Amino acid sequence: EIEGLTRAGRRALALGDVREAMGCFRKALLLSGGAASPRLRRACAFNLGAAYVETGKPKKGLEFLLQSQPSEGESGEHLGDLYFSIGAAHEGLQDFPEALERFGQAVGHEAAAQAGSRAGTRVQMGCCYLGMREPARAARCFLDAARTYAAAASPEAAAVALSRASGSMLQSRRFRAAEIVGVLAQCRSLCESIPDPALRGKLYNDMGLGYSQLRIFPLAAESFERALALCGGEPDRRREAALLQNLGAAHNALRSFGTALGWHRRAAALHSRSHRYLLLSALPDVSARDGALVSPIPGALGNRRAQGQCFGNLAYACSRLGNHGAAAENYLHALQAFRDSGDVQGQWQACEGLGTACFRLGDPQKAIGHYKEAL
Numbered sequence: 001e002i003e004g005l006t007r008a009g010r011r012a013l014a015l016g017d018v019r020e021a022m023g024c025f026r027k028a029l030l031l032s033g034g035a036a037s038p039r040l041r042r043a044c045a046f047n048l049g050a051a052y053v054e055t056g057k058p059k060k061g062l063e064f065l066l067q068s069q070p071s072e073g074e075s076g077e078h079l080g081d082l083y084f085s086i087g088a089a090h091e092g093l094q095d096f097p098e099a100l101e102r103f104g105q106a107v108g109h110e111a112a113a114q115a116g117s118r119a120g121t122r123v124q125m126g127c128c129y130l131g132m133r134e135p136a137r138a139a140r141c142f143l144d145a146a147r148t149y150a151a152a153a154s155p156e157a158a159a160v161a162l163s164r165a166s167g168s169m170l171q172s173r174r175f176r177a178a179e180i181v182g183v184l185a186q187c188r189s190l191c192e193s194i195p196d197p198a199l200r201g202k203l204y205n206d207m208g209l210g211y212s213q214l215r216i217f218p219l220a221a222e223s224f225e226r227a228l229a230l231c232g233g234e235p236d237r238r239r240e241a242a243l244l245q246n247l248g249a250a251h252n253a254l255r256s257f258g259t260a261l262g263w264h265r266r267a268a269a270l271h272s273r274s275h276r277y278l279l280l281s282a283l284p285d286v287s288a289r290d291g292a293l294v295s296p297i298p299g300a301l302g303n304r305r306a307q308g309q310c311f312g313n314l315a316y317a318c319s320r321l322g323n324h325g326a327a328a329e330n331y332l333h334a335l336q337a338f339r340d341s342g343d344v345q346g347q348w349q350a351c352e353g354l355g356t357a358c359f360r361l362g363d364p365q366k367a368i369g370h371y372k373e374a375l
Helices: 002-014 018-032 038-054 058-067 079-092 096-109 116-131 135-151 155-172 178-190 196-215 218-230 238-253 255-271 303-320 323-339 342-358 366-375
Strands: none
Touching: 002 018, 002 038, 002 058, 018 038, 038 058, 038 079, 038 303, 058 079, 079 096, 079 116, 096 116, 116 135, 116 155, 135 178, 155 178, 155 196, 178 196, 196 218, 196 238, 218 238, 238 303, 255 303, 303 323, 303 342, 323 342, 342 366
């Protein structure tokens, strides 16, 4: 009966039926209390504890996982899985040093196990280092995981690990640009063999953001275009809106202002139809005059702010093409959008752009007023 409940719990968990899974694992643990085998009780405690961790309850999960540890001097099977789950529980509790210790123990017991398990543990260690604000060490963990995944012929997992590594390398500022470019190139080559279009599109977008931070805008624009081609069938158009905005910003940086206009207009129009569109603000290493590059994230202010960024980018492209009247009009649209969303930085940038446009249109007094408002 215990084995049947365990199998049923695992099936339910795989199907996303958390309540059913937890019920099965609890019943199995209760029944194991009357069994003569302490090993069986530990196995049931492990299943329940791991399920709690997986469903976002690390504190409760840790309680059962600790009960599933073998007694001193007793040989324990599947210790790698146990240490990994305990590490995941500590990670969920944001006790990153303890989590790293447990993940390290898991790696030691996975020496003869599948490569994918070792690589997955290294990924979790990288996440812990990010939580501890040590991106350089995180990058090395992700790179190690990528090598292991590649050796195990898992291109999707290897590409994701490389993408995370490049982001951590950029964040740490301890790696040479050539090293980061090499990692992005590896990720790019693996993308061709990934069948899942959604994953491939996300990776191309992440690569585009990486190339943008490195100011390699031709490859950034190419990456964004590839990502855009892969998101056409998505019902949620937030990713498409972000990519259109990223493409416009990249072409601004390339001084391809005529091309940029089309992307900016499409992005602004799409934002006007999107609801609660969520964005990341301008990247710190990309000039705001080149345009704000974005990617979908949870939280933030919504589509009105995004629309303001698009209008600002569009206004800048118009000004560089000598159409200062259109620039002024779009800066006004941007200013109103930033006021609506409470974006103070966007407001002063739009006011500064308005001042420049008015000065070019021969109205210095109005320009001075806008510059004062920007100050």
